[in-house]
Amino acid sequence: MSLPEKAFPVSWDQFHRDARALSWRLSGTGQSWDTIVCITRGGLVPAAIVARELNIRRIDTVSVASYHDYTSQGDMQILKEISPDIMETEGNGVLIVDDLTDTGKTAAIVRAMLPKGHFGTVYAKPKGRPLVDTFVTEVSQDTWIYFPWDLGFAYQEPITKGHGG
Template sequence: MSATAPPPREVLPWNRFGDATRELAQMVADSGWLPELVVAVARGGLVPAGSVAYALGVKAMGTMNVEFYTDVEQTLAEPQVLPPLLDTSVLAGAKVLVVDDVADSGRTLEMVMRLLRTGSPTPGGPASQHLPAQARSAVLYTKPRSVIEPDYTWRRTDRWISFPWSALPPVTAGPDAANARNTEA
C-alpha cells in the first residue's frame, strides 16, 4: 500500500513575505484610497496587517479576534468573534482597511466586514449608529471559493497555504523548563 501524498501547498516564505505585503500596500496606495486605521483579523492577519500599516504609513491599528479554522480544512460552524472586542464605536467616520492573511471560504472576512459596516456580525442583525464611513479589505491570498471578493488581493490560489508564522507547530516547554520549575519550588 502506498501512503496518500499530502495535497500541494502554496508556500510563502519569510524572505518573500516583505515583498508580498509591500506589493499589497502598493495596490492600496495606487487605488488612491488611503486608510486612517488598519484592523488586523487575528490571528492570521496580525503579521500582514502590521507590515501593510507600516508600508502605508498608518499608525492607528486595531484587532478583531476571530476563530473559524480549527485545523487544516476544519472549521467551526460559523466564525466567532472572541474577546477582547474592538470598540467599533470609535471608528465612526473613519476609513478602515481590514487585513487578513487569506480569504479562504471568505466567511471570516465577510463577517468582519459586515460587523464594521453595519455593527452586526449576522445578516439582518441590529445595526450600530457608530460605523466607519468606509471599510475595505486586503488579503495576501484569495481562493476561488471565497464568498467575498476582497478589495485588494496579492495572489490567488486554490491550494492550502503555508504561511511563515504558522508553518511550524506551537512551541512547548522543553525538559529544561520542567527541571527549572522543580528547582524553584
C-alpha cells in the same frame, strides 16, 4: 472537507515582498485610511508591514475563531471585538487586513461589522475572493498555504516523485 492537494510554502522573505506588494496595490487605489483593523492572528504580520508602508498609526484587531475538528469548519465565534469608536464609522476610513481569505466565512463576519471598510488580503482563494477589495495572489481552493510562522526547516518532497535520475 477533503485535505488540500497542493502545498504552497511561503518563506518570510516572500511573505514580506507579498505584503509590500499589497501596500503598493492599496496605495494605487487613491484611497487613504487612518485605521487598520487586522484579523488575528494571520493579519498581524501583514498589518504591521502595510501600516509601515502606508504610514497608518492606528491599528485595532478583531479575533474570529472557528472551532472545528480539522475536517469541518464549525461555528464562528468573535473572541475579540473591534473598538466601539471604530465600529461607529461602519468602516469609513478603515482598512481591514488579513493574510488570506479562504472560504470567506471570517471575511463575511468582519465585512458585516465594517461595511464601508476596504478589505485587503495578501492571498485569496476563489470562495473568499468576492469579499476582498484588494489582494496580491489568488491560489486555487485546494491549495494549502504554509505561512512562515507555521514552518521550520525541513526537507521538501519534489512535486513529482520518481522522475529523477
